[in-house]
Amino acid sequence: MANVLVFIDNPGQALKKSSLELLTIARSLGETAVAVNGELSDDAAGTLGAYGAASIFRPAAADLDDYLVAPKAAFLAAVADKSGATTVLLENSPEGKEIAARLGIRLSAGVITDVIAVDADGTAHKSVLAGSYTTTAKATTPVTVLSVKANSVDPEPAAAPVTPETVTVDAPADATAAAARITSREQKVASGRPDLTDARIVVAGGRGLDGDFGPVEELADALGAAVGASRAATDAGWISHDAQVGQTGKTVSPQLYISAGISGAIQQKAGMQTAKVIVAVNKDAESPVFEIADFGIVGDLFQVLPQATEEIKKRKG
Amino acid sequence: MKIVVLVKHVPDAQFDRHLSGEGHTTDRDESILSELDEYALEAALQLAEARGGAKAGNKVIALSMGPAGAVNAIKKSLQIGATEGVHLTDGALAGSDAAATSLALAAAVRHLGADAPVDLVLTGMASTDGETSLVPAQLAERLGLPQVTFASSLDVDGGRVTARRDADTHSETVEASLPAVVSVTDQINEPRYPNFKGIIAAKRKSITTLSLADIGVDSSQVGHAGSWTRVTAAEERPPRTAGTIITDEGDAGIKLVDFLAAQKLL
Numbered sequence: 062m063a064n065v066l067v068f069i070d071n072p073g074q075a076l077k078k079s080s081l082e083l084l085t086i087a088r089s090l091g092e093t094a095v096a097v098n099g100e101l102s103d104d105a106a107g108t109l110g111a112y113g114a115a116s117i118f119r120p121a122a123a124d125l126d127d128y129l130v131a132p133k134a135a136f137l138a139a140v141a142d143k144s145g146a147t148t149v150l151l152e153n154s155p156e157g158k159e160i161a162a163r164l165g166i167r168l169s170a171g172v173i174t175d176v177i178a179v180d181a182d183g184t185a186h187k188s189v190l191a192g193s194y195t196t197t198a199k200a201t202t203p204v205t206v207l208s209v210k211a212n213s214v215d216p217e218p219a220a221a222p223v224t225p226e227t228v229t230v231d232a233p234a235d236a237t238a239a240a241a242r243i244t245s246r247e248q249k250v251a252s253g254r255p256d257l258t259d260a261r262i263v264v265a266g267g268r269g270l271d272g273d274f275g276p277v278e279e280l281a282d283a284l285g286a287a288v289g290a291s292r293a294a295t296d297a298g299w300i301s302h303d304a305q306v307g308q309t310g311k312t313v314s315p316q317l318y319i320s321a322g323i324s325g326a327i328q329q330k331a332g333m334q335t336a337k338v339i340v341a342v343n344k345d346a347e348s349p350v351f352e353i354a355d356f357g358i359v360g361d362l363f364q365v366l367p368q369a370t371e372e373i374k375k376r377k378g
Numbered sequence: 379m380k381i382v383v384l385v386k387h388v389p390d391a392q393f394d395r396h397l398s399g400e401g402h403t404t405d406r407d408e409s410i411l412s413e414l415d416e417y418a419l420e421a422a423l424q425l426a427e428a429r430g431g432a433k434a435g436n437k438v439i440a441l442s443m444g445p446a447g448a449v450n451a452i453k454k455s456l457q458i459g460a461t462e463g464v465h466l467t468d469g470a471l472a473g474s475d476a477a478a479t480s481l482a483l484a485a486a487v488r489h490l491g492a493d494a495p496v497d498l499v500l501t502g503m504a505s506t507d508g509e510t511s512l513v514p515a516q517l518a519e520r521l522g523l524p525q526v527t528f529a530s531s532l533d534v535d536g537g538r539v540t541a542r543r544d545a546d547t548h549s550e551t552v553e554a555s556l557p558a559v560v561s562v563t564d565q566i567n568e569p570r571y572p573n574f575k576g577i578i579a580a581k582r583k584s585i586t587t588l589s590l591a592d593i594g595v596d597s598s599q600v601g602h603a604g605s606w607t608r609v610t611a612a613e614e615r616p617p618r619t620a621g622t623i624i625t626d627e628g629d630a631g632i633k634l635v636d637f638l639a640a641q642k643l644l
């Protein structure tokens with residue numbers, strides 16, 4: 062019987078790095094089962110085996126994507142019952158956290174979000190109050206539900222690949238009854254850049270860009286990074302609200318955060334505090350961002366950023 | 379319409395925030411109405427006003443759970459325009475995690491719906507202290523209601539709520555029947571400020587205090603006893619210290635790349 066269950070929602074053609082991280086953590090906790098919603102390509106199924114998933118549970122109904130959250134939580138609760146999982150791991154996206162929330166009530170299980178590491182006994186580590194504290198927390202219930210932040214571990218395949226068995230699970234009949242239905246969905250134009258929440262590197266711009274995100278985008282592309290923005294920049298309409306990092310936007314914890322033209326008011330600092338390395342470029346030497354930057358440049362970002370972009374391109378040859 | 383807006387008093391993020399006590403709970407001195415709840419309140423007021431406001435029997439009830447100080451979040455909500463306030467307060471609630479909080483709030487919402495049903499529960503997308511976003515979804519699950527979360531626009535018509543949501547890769551329109559639990563983002567509106575008239579009017583509005591006994595919840599179901607998670611340790615993170623700061627002398631871009639290379643980040 063598997064004791065760890067990983068939920069992967071619509072894996073697509075190849076598993077995302079964050080999914081591989083969940084599978085890597087799961088293996089350190091016990092025998093792994095995976096619940097997959099949506100299409101599962103042969104490649105993705107093969108990767109699940111390579112990462113040690115002993116069984117794959119799939120929903121009998123295909124319409125879970127037509128509803129918000131509730132039916133996915135109901136399906137996952139049914140899988141947790143069937144597989145006997147004592148730990149359920151989900152990604153820490155807004156939807157992942159909400160599925161975790163409802164699943165927790167269905168299973169009478171404690172839910173811990175924003176987890177960055179899990180000990181073998183299920184103790185979870187996270188940082189709270191915008192990175193000002195690190196805490197350890199544990200569920201007091203027989204089942205634990207954890208949503209784990211991206212970039213928490215390096216993904217590693219299992220020592221020996223397995224061939225998972227596939228099991229179909231019926232979600233409870235009432236799963237869609239009390240759920241909001243998605244009546245239309247429009248795909249956004251893909252930027253080709255990594256997701257802000259998952260990205261290993263983030264280049265973020267603020268008020269100092271004066272409406273021109275060009276230098277930030279070019280540096281981001283040279284580094285294979287995601288583009289972020291301060292609230293001032295999104296409120297000014299220079300870039301979509303999706304890019305907002307900070308208290309009312311996205312909390313990111315990349316390996317590298319480059320802040321350009323952002324003064325670093327407390328809410329902005331909150332969004333970047335847990336980045337491993339912070340670089341700041343700002344004209345104003347008094348900017349609070351320099352108090353937390355590992356490498357700070359007092360200078361004109363319209364000179365510094367393009368020069369850095371050129372230099373990176375030259376070195377990558 | 380009868381709308382319940384969940385308002386939380388949270389430590390002001392402009393200052394240092396602290397965890398304290400055996401349960402490592404958030405220190406709530408210097409607390410304010412959570413900024414993200416103002417958008418939910420504004421959305422509720424707009425829905426009520428579009429239907430003739432309080433005169434036409436529309437109610438916007440600001441509900442807050444928490445110790446004595448939480449009443450300040452309710453008072454501010456009344457000044458902004460909520461028609462009445464409800465303060466759920468009981469010593470046994472201290473240290474409640476999201477599961478225990480949602481249990482108590484679900485019981486409070488049921489209690490408030492005893493005379494006339496609640497049509498809508500509105501919340502912010504997250505609190506600015508816990509930041510977990512768990513409570514709206516858990517409240518919906520406990521009440522057996524649809525949840526419409528992260529709404530960036532909201533429309534209620536003929537017993538249905540329609541909302542727009544923006545995700546990273548797509549935007550979507552969602553629809554649910556009332557009653558429903560709806561959480562809204564900071565993109566949905568521009569919250570109003572309390573004006574002089576509102577501040578005077580708020581003095582005449584009532585705040586009902588509810589205890590656990592009033593809503594039929596046993597003290598063992600909430601607080602530390604009723605929580606399904608426990609914070610076992612908390613450590614204040616050492617403040618980040620400033621690293622190397624240089625002033626651009628025409629080659630800062632190259633020095634930046636040198637730094638990235640030295641950190642193996644290229």
